[in-house]
Amino acid sequence: MYRRMKNALGGWFTKTSTRTPRPADPGTPLNVLCFYIFGTTTFFNQEMLLPAAEDILSGKRLPTATILVAIVTPLMITKMTVPWLVERVSYAVKICAIALSMTTGLVLVGAFEDIRVKLLGIALNAVATGAAEVVFLALSSFYSDVCISAYVAGTGMASLFSPAYYTGLTTWSCISPKTAILITTPLPFLSVLFYTMLDKEHTKGSEIEYTRVDSTTEADSDVQKKFSCSEKLHIALKISPFIIALCLSFFSEYLSMSSVVTTIAFPSSGIDLRDHFIYYTLSYGVGKFIGRSHLFLLSFLPLDDIEFLKCSRTWIFTVLETAHLVFLLLESCFHFVPFIWIIILLCSSIGLLAGMIVVHSPHAAGRRVTPEEREFALGLLTIGNGVGSFLAGLAGLIVEPFLEKGCIRHFPDHQEFCFTRSENTTGWINNIHCY
Secondary structure (H helix, E strand, O other): OHHHHHHHHHHHHOOOOOOOOOOOOOOOHHHHHHHHHHHHHHHHHHHHHOOOHHHHOOOOOOOOHHHHHHHHHHHHHHHHHHHHHOOOOOHHHHHHHHHHHHHHHHHHHHHOOOHHHHHHHHHHHHHHHHHHHHHHHHHHOOOOHHHHHHHHHHHHHHHHHHHHHHHHHHHOOOOOHHHHHHHOOOHHHHHHHHHHHOOOHHHOOOOOOOOOOOOOOHHHHHOOOOOOHHHHHHHHHHHHHHHHHHHHHHHHHHHHHHHHHHHOOOHHHOOOHHHHHHHHHHHHHHHHHHHHHHHHHHOOOOOOOOHHHOOOOOHHHHHHHHHHHHHHHHHHHHOOOOOHHHHHHHHHHHHHHHHHHHHHHHHHHHHHOOHHHHHHHHHHHHHHHHHHHHHHHHHHHHHHHHHHHHHHHHOOOOHHHOOOOOOOOHHHHOOOOOO
16 A cells, blocks of 8 residues: 555655665654644645635635736745745744744734835745745655655645635634634644654755765765756757646636636625635635546555546646636636536536546656756656746736726626625624624
8 A cells, every 4th residue: 555655646856866865664654644734734824715715715806816926926036036035944943934924914804904004014924835845745755655655645735724714604604704814812822833743854864965975986876966957948849838838727727717717706696796716716726636536545545556547638737727717717708607606516526537637747747858857857847837827827817807897897786796805894893794
């Protein structure tokens, strides 16, 4: 079973390094639990702030994509810069700084009414999220592949638990969105707590030592190969189909969920307009959890090999994501879908496809390159994620207002069809179901 888990998810973060190889079996149950918590806390805030976007912007005329841009822009910049800036800082200091930044960001979002301060808090959370992903993946290099798998599974759990938490408190109880966010402010320090519980014997002596190595010795195979610019370009060209597929998929996914479904409402459904977006994002989170976890879950089944389940034609997921986007755009313009549950199911399938392409792309790209090229190729692959979501945020700043105005023009007597946001700020400081 462990071999199947390793093949399913361990290959995501295969590394070559001059550092001493990781110990044979530091994957104790406690270490696995710690990395699972690290993965969950890394993305919990981000996955909560996305469904909270309409509540944060209640009473404002800013596009919903404003929240997405405030998340993905600093997130992308942080991932590109953190590895170069904090290499000599201890893990304890880095993890404490990340937890403090996440908590401060949540306080800025929940405790202040100025939208500029809220956006600053969201951006600060995004910086901490990007830094956490880099730091915990680097930390995982000292442990067995099952710990890496646990971290990835934890990130998938965040995509399910965060929207479920926010929906449960703000839709099925009388807790206000503001309070629901402030309740979670201590949560980032769980990563600090579990880091103190982590077996850190394997991280001792992690500083890189430079020694002269004879070119004929066996140790030469452990030295990370440095590629020239032309070789890097060649590698990029080999995996470019997967980068493009990821970019287009993330563009369709985030544009659909942040700027198109926000203009689709069903007043006759008996569901409050604000709750439409909450249920859309909840179903999207469920689908994404299944999509990101299916290989990990299947690894527990009595199958000899799950290699046949790994899809190399990732463009299929992109085509299906794009088809969802086109359908939702048409629905936003003409409102021909009779029932809200159809849109809810579509949001779930968007999340499912989004999770599946994230899981299968590293495996597919890894087959196109040599073992020496794998580390650089998998790092390069993440460009598609960042660029696609960033472009979706920029496009959403234009698309959502355009769709809303077009909807109002076509349905002047039923403008409630056209937006899933409260017109005043009451929905932020009070629960509209109990106010």
